Amino acid sequence: MSVKDRMSGNEAVAYAIRQIDPDVMPAFPITPSTEIPQMVSNYIANGMMNTEFIPVESEHSSMSATIGAEAAGARSLTATSSCGLALMWEELLVAASNRMPCVLALVNRTLSGPININCDHSDSMGARDTGWIQIYAENNQEAYDNMIQAFPIAEDKRVHLPVMICQDGFITSHAVQNIELNEDSEVKEFVGEYEPEEFLLNKGNPVAFGPYAVSNYSMEAKKAQEKAMEDSKEVIISTARKYKERFGRGFELFEEYRTNDADYIMIIMGSAAGTAKQAVDDLRKKGIKAGVLKLRVFRPFPSEEIANALKNCKCVAVMDRTESYNGNGGPLSSEVRAALFEYKIYPEVVCYTYGLSGRDFTVENVYEIFDELSGVSEGNIDIKQHRYINLRTKEEA
Amino acid sequence: MRTDINKINEQTPYEDLTEGLMMFAGGTSKHFKTGEWRTDTPIFDKDKCKQCLLCAPVCPDGCIPVKDSRRSDFDYDHCKGCGICEKACPFGAIEMIPGVEPVRR
Numbered sequence: 001m002s003v004k005d006r007m008s009g010n011e012a013v014a015y016a017i018r019q020i021d022p023d024v025m026p027a028f029p030i031t032p033s034t035e036i037p038q039m040v041s042n043y044i045a046n047g048m049m050n051t052e053f054i055p056v057e058s059e060h061s062s063m064s065a066t067i068g069a070e071a072a073g074a075r076s077l078t079a080t081s082s083c084g085l086a087l088m089w090e091e092l093l094v095a096a097s098n099r100m101p102c103v104l105a106l107v108n109r110t111l112s113g114p115i116n117i118n119c120d121h122s123d124s125m126g127a128r129d130t131g132w133i134q135i136y137a138e139n140n141q142e143a144y145d146n147m148i149q150a151f152p153i154a155e156d157k158r159v160h161l162p163v164m165i166c167q168d169g170f171i172t173s174h175a176v177q178n179i180e181l182n183e184d185s186e187v188k189e190f191v192g193e194y195e196p197e198e199f200l201l202n203k204g205n206p207v208a209f210g211p212y213a214v215s216n217y218s219m220e221a222k223k224a225q226e227k228a229m230e231d232s233k234e235v236i237i238s239t240a241r242k243y244k245e246r247f248g249r250g251f252e253l254f255e256e257y258r259t260n261d262a263d264y265i266m267i268i269m270g271s272a273a274g275t276a277k278q279a280v281d282d283l284r285k286k287g288i289k290a291g292v293l294k295l296r297v298f299r300p301f302p303s304e305e306i307a308n309a310l311k312n313c314k315c316v317a318v319m320d321r322t323e324s325y326n327g328n329g330g331p332l333s334s335e336v337r338a339a340l341f342e343y344k345i346y347p348e349v350v351c352y353t354y355g356l357s358g359r360d361f362t363v364e365n366v367y368e369i370f371d372e373l374s375g376v377s378e379g380n381i382d383i384k385q386h387r388y389i390n391l392r393t394k395e396e397a
Numbered sequence: 398m399r400t401d402i403n404k405i406n407e408q409t410p411y412e413d414l415t416e417g418l419m420m421f422a423g424g425t426s427k428h429f430k431t432g433e434w435r436t437d438t439p440i441f442d443k444d445k446c447k448q449c450l451l452c453a454p455v456c457p458d459g460c461i462p463v464k465d466s467r468r469s470d471f472d473y474d475h476c477k478g479c480g481i482c483e484k485a486c487p488f489g490a491i492e493m494i495p496g497v498e499p500v501r502r
Binding site for chain 1: 399409410411414416418419420421422423425
């Protein structure tokens with residue numbers, strides 16, 4: 001039985017953490033962090049969960065303590081946002097290379113500069129090659145559902161990798177929306193007991209984590225880690241299926257919204273997918289065959305699945321909420337184009353950058369993009385491959 | 398999966414390495430003779446030594462063996478020659494000399 005409520009994304013994730021009741025949560029308790037550690041520490045203070053909360057002096061320390069606790073044998077997680085994630089940088093790679101199944105609740109906010117606190121994906125996208133599994137949410141419901149699936153994915157023997165659960169800053173984290181919550185007992189059963197095979201506090205079975213590796217071992221270790229990331233795809237899919245069977249919600253690697261017969265598909269991540277879907281509904285009424293592919297899992301990147309999902313459309317818009325400063329579009333654009341090339345599927349592709357540092361992204365913007373896509377596919381217009389949405393330029397003045 | 402790490406070597410394929418290069422053993426650092434990193438070497442003068450044992454706990458590498466409340470000569474297989482023991486000794490019983498060899502030239 002699910003319970004209907006209304007919550008912000010922060011509240012939803014904190015609620016999921018209470019239900020998961022992990023062993024240890026080290027977190028930096030003030031800005032740039034979110035309300036999530038504060039809400040969890042309230043639950044702990046009120047005796048509603050048993051987690052050991054460690055208030056630390058920085059995010060460098062919160063991730064270090066998460067790794068240490070995880071290595072000791074405790075189910076551990078932390079939460080942060082924006083420059084807090086940047087300060088964890090070194091440890092993010094250590095967590096993944098030491099194959100720690102810990103979890104990070106991330107609220108996506110921009111990185112400086114210019115100094116700004118609003119939503120974009122530059123924090124987690126900057127961390128995309130740290131070896132973490134990355135799962136993105138459109139709204140509070142998905143953030144909640146993804147959080148509950150995080151430990152079953154991370155702790156699976158085929159994976160043993162850390163998982164980052166991402167939601168859009170302010171738009172999702174602070175906006176209050178309706179939500180369906182699972183029963184505590186059902187979440188507990190779904191997540192299960194943590195039974196690590198190897199851990200530091202395992203008396204009589206000494207183990208050392210994270211040793212120095214000379215060149216003769218290091219490359220093999222990295223390949224083994226990469227293989228675990230490849231294998232995690234299957235585990236992410238099966239966990240999502242189990243979750244859907246039990247709770248009736250969710251998607252696997254991505255959601256395909258009205259893409260079946262679509263001529264034009266927009267690939268997008270996070271809260272803006274809702275905006276895109278609204279626009280698609282409106283355009284469909286006018287007979288325009290538009291669709292949305294909302295990416296849920298960015299790491300591992302579902303290359304083959306995305307290429308297949310795009311094989312029958314004429315033109316694709318790839319939407320990046322971060323800049324790669326490579327002169328060629330954002331990271332999602334690079335990945336999608338590489339996937340299409342690899343699987344020899346060649347629709348027209350236009351890469352758009354939108355919503356940086358909290359810039360609005362509206363239904364009207366999506367109309368304009370689909371209008372451009374139809375122009376491109378019919379050869380009427382020739383537009384730049386890499387374009388900004390809602391940008392003031394002399395050209396457009 | 399707990400494997401015998403002695404069977405892992407520089408020919409081991411990546412599939413057979415331990416996960417995250419976990420080591421299923423303790424105290425493995427003593428197998429690595431890191432003393433050769435040293436550029437200066439402490440020399441122990443047992444005649445000047447009063448066995449006060451101020452030197453042993455300040456050694457960062459645990460290279461001053463203590464048995465039955467008495468120290469013996471340095472563990473040169475692991476001593477890095479940092480010289481902290483020399484500074485700690487009130488009796489001038491430890492002298493730092495240049496080079497990796499614990500012999501006066």
